[in-house]
Amino acid sequence: MDPLLSALAPGRPVTLHLSGGGQLSGMVLKHGDGWLHLLGEHGEILARIDQVAAVILAAPAPPPASELDAAMPRPVSKDAPRRVGGEAPGRLWNDGELRELADAFLDGVGDAVCAERFHRTRHQITVLRQAHEVLRGNLRDDQIGAVAQGWIPRLRRALGGER
Numbered sequence: 001m002d003p004l005l006s007a008l009a010p011g012r013p014v015t016l017h018l019s020g021g022g023q024l025s026g027m028v029l030k031h032g033d034g035w036l037h038l039l040g041e042h043g044e045i046l047a048r049i050d051q052v053a054a055v056i057l058a059a060p061a062p063p064p065a066s067e068l069d070a071a072m073p074r075p076v077s078k079d080a081p082r083r084v085g086g087e088a089p090g091r092l093w094n095d096g097e098l099r100e101l102a103d104a105f106l107d108g109v110g111d112a113v114c115a116e117r118f119h120r121t122r123h124q125i126t127v128l129r130q131a132h133e134v135l136r137g138n139l140r141d142d143q144i145g146a147v148a149q150g151w152i153p154r155l156r157r158a159l160g161g162e163r
Contacts, residue, residue: 027040
């Protein structure tokens with residue numbers, strides 16, 4: 001069998017450009033003896049293969065989503081999910097907590113102790129300490145990271161320096 005004709009498998013959607021300038025589209029039903037049998041939107045079409053100038057092979061129609069979902073394995077985590085409560089490190093700071101944290105900084109309490117006391121990550125406490133030191137005048141804005149710089153207005157507002 002001609003390798004080009006083997007690409008015209010039954011069920012494959014195609015568009016035929018005829019040598020006379022016309023165009024036919026449909027789904028291949030079968031081919032043989034120089035003829036191509038298509039099912040188009042207006043019914044069955046018989047086309048002579050030697051009258052075809054070009055064939056555009058469309059991708060076969062994808063299977064329905066329900067079949068794809070059934071065939072795909074479901075992702076399963078090896079670890080049991082851990083429920084995060086209100087003490088998660090990502091929770092919002094309220095102004096009272098920020099004032100307490102600033103007092104702890106002034107009392108010389110370390111970052112690790114503050115992290116445990118306020119149920120936050122040590123890195124978050126370190127970032128807030130840097131912003132606090134800028135407010136106290138011990139550091140300049142350009143000496144700290146962008147995240148710590150973002151905390152300066154919030155700390156200033158919480159500590160009463162700006163309303």
